[in-house]
Amino acid sequence: MVDHADPGRRDATLRLLYDRYWAHRERSGRTPPSPEGIRIVLHVRRGDRSIVELPDRKLILHGNRVYEDEVAYQNEIVRLEPDFRHTQTRHYVNVLREITAALGTAPASLTVLSDGHGRTLFALIDAVARGLVQISRSERHHLRRLATQWRDEMQSLPWQGPVNRIIGESVADTLRSIDALATADLVIHDAGGFSRVVHRLYRHRSDTLILDSRHFNAASRSHLREWIERRRNQAARADSRTAPLTSAPR
Structure with a gap:
């Protein structure tokens, strides 16, 4: 249990959970090469x-x-x-369309989680x-x-490119879902708190974004576009630092 009354103890407990998760994940070999670009995870709660x-x-x-x-x-x-409150399909479809438009040609991957x-x-x-x-x-x-x-x-999402789908409630499905959420850059969720809590607890970096598909409005759209532009600029700066130097022509 996390002691919310004692912030110091709470933070230490959360850090312990984080460290244990990533240590176990590395020992078990569940750290495949990350896909290029922004990693997007969509959690559709059904069931x-x-x-x-x-x-x-x-x-x-x-x-x-x-x-x-x-x-x-x-x-x-x-x-x-x-x-x-139940989420209608059109809610997360609209969010995906906005993301696709904002991404442009920027590389990204999509994983869909659902209990089906x-x-x-x-x-x-x-x-x-x-x-x-x-x-x-x-x-x-x-x-x-x-x-x-x-x-x-689950097969007709507005997304250009392959989609990794994790559909089900088995132990293996749950573990794969946690792994996907831990390495996600952008999480889209609907009802309940599973994806939000897991992502915030185990996320691999601090500058991630969480969107609620039920309350996606003009402010959310603006925030999304600013976040994607910031990530695109970060990737461009990283590429420029790692680009090989070329000799000037003689």
Whole structure:
């Protein structure tokens, strides 16, 4: 546990966690060559925070609860835990488009982290089995089509170039996600605090950027462009220092 009441003890604990993580990562050989350019990690929280759009109604999943009434969901969950509001796909798609435009030709890599919708389906099956919600035969057919759409959601991102996807909740997936967040330069997150906390705890440098896809506005856009321009200038200065010297022509 981190003792927040004692700043000195808290900082020492956080530093110990940081040192142990990086020492273990190096011993285990989990330090492959970093990709060139800005490393971007997008965390899309699904699974236990999902909205299932059926033809005539909407089911909202929050943890192990299923809401058929959006008003009840707003009153019970969003009012008390606004950070856990479900993120719509368009939110992080808009952020990615802004990043792509700001990057221009600057090199960058994208890793997508998500627990996926596997837990969504399991939660619905469990809710039906416990009699908490009724799903008709036609709605079950619709769910099968939704499962295909959910898979396509992670395959059709507005990004030029390869995308590294870590989708799932296994121990191996979680470890790979932590490694990606630790070495990220730019983190895009939505509901919950996993990606924010992990990145801030283990990040490899201090001048990184964290964006909340749900609250991306004009100020965020300006900050993003300034940050990318600053990183581009830093990379240019580093290249100039390492460029080989050439002799003047005779």
